[in-house]
Amino acid sequence: QQPVQSPQAVILREGEDAVINCSSSKALYSVHWYRQKHGEAPVFLMILLKGGEQKGHDKISASFNEKKQQSSLYLTASQLSYSGTYFCGTELGYSTLTFGKGTMLLVSP
Amino acid sequence: DTGVSQDPRHKITKRGQNVTFRCDPISEHNRLYWYRQTLGQGPEFLTYFQNEAQLEKSRLLSDRFSAERPKGSFSTLEIQRTEQGDSAMYLCASSLAPGDSPLHFGNGTRLTVT
Numbered sequence: 001q002q003p004v005q006s007p008q009a010v011i012l013r014e015g016e017d018a019v020i021n022c023s024s025s026k027a028l029y030s031v032h033w034y035r036q037k038h039g040e041a042p043v044f045l046m047i048l049l050k051g052g053e054q055k056g057h058d059k060i061s062a063s064f065n066e067k068k069q070q071s072s073l074y075l076t077a078s079q080l081s082y083s084g085t086y087f088c089g090t091e092l093g094y095s096t097l098t099f100g101k102g103t104m105l106l107v108s109p
Numbered sequence: 110d111t112g113v114s115q116d117p118r119h120k121i122t123k124r125g126q127n128v129t130f131r132c133d134p135i136s137e138h139n140r141l142y143w144y145r146q147t148l149g150q151g152p153e154f155l156t157y158f159q160n161e162a163q164l165e166k167s168r169l170l171s172d173r174f175s176a177e178r179p180k181g182s183f184s185t186l187e188i189q190r191t192e193q194g195d196s197a198m199y200l201c202a203s204s205l206a207p208g209d210s211p212l213h214f215g216n217g218t219r220l221t222v223t
Contacts, residue, residue: 034212041214091209
C-alpha cells in the first residue's frame, strides 16, 4: 500500500519553513525519509520507528504519530540546498520499503 | 566505503532485446534491493536479497524480470524481451539487516527501450 504524501509541491523563499506529510492506511513499523536531487540517487535523511518518537538533525526533523499512521517532516529556516524531492518510505515490518510519490521542494533566494 | 555502484549508467536497447544490469553494494551490507523509478514517481520496489537468498519479489513484477545475487556479493537484474514500458531508472540499494536500517542507493541505470 503506497503512502500518501502532501503537498505535492512546495515553493519557499530561503529562510522559510515547510512541513511535508506522509500517511498510510496500514499499521506501520517504521517510516524513512529520503531526499532526491534531480539526476541523483535518493539520499537517506532519517528513520522513525513506531513509538511516536521525534528525530532531527540540523534544521530538519520529523515525527511519527503511530495512532494516525502519519509522519511529518519539518524543514525550518530552509536553505537553497534543501531543494529536491522528498520521499517517505513506509515499512510494515516485512523489510521492504514502499515509497510515496514524493513532494517537490523548491527553495529560492 | 565506496558506496553502491551500478553499471551501466545508461542503456539504450531496442524492443525485444534482453538487457542485464549490475549492482555492487557496500561491501559489509547483507541486504540488496532493486527498485524502479519513472519520472515524477517514487521508487517502486522490485525485489530484495538477504545475502544470496532472494526473500521477496514484487507481485507486479513480470516473469521477464529476474535477479540474482550469487555468493551474496554483487547482483544482476535481467530483463528479457524488453518493452517500451520497461523504460525507467533502475535503482539498486543496500543496507544492513535488520529492516529498519537506512537504504544506500546507487546512482541507477537509466534504461531506454526504443
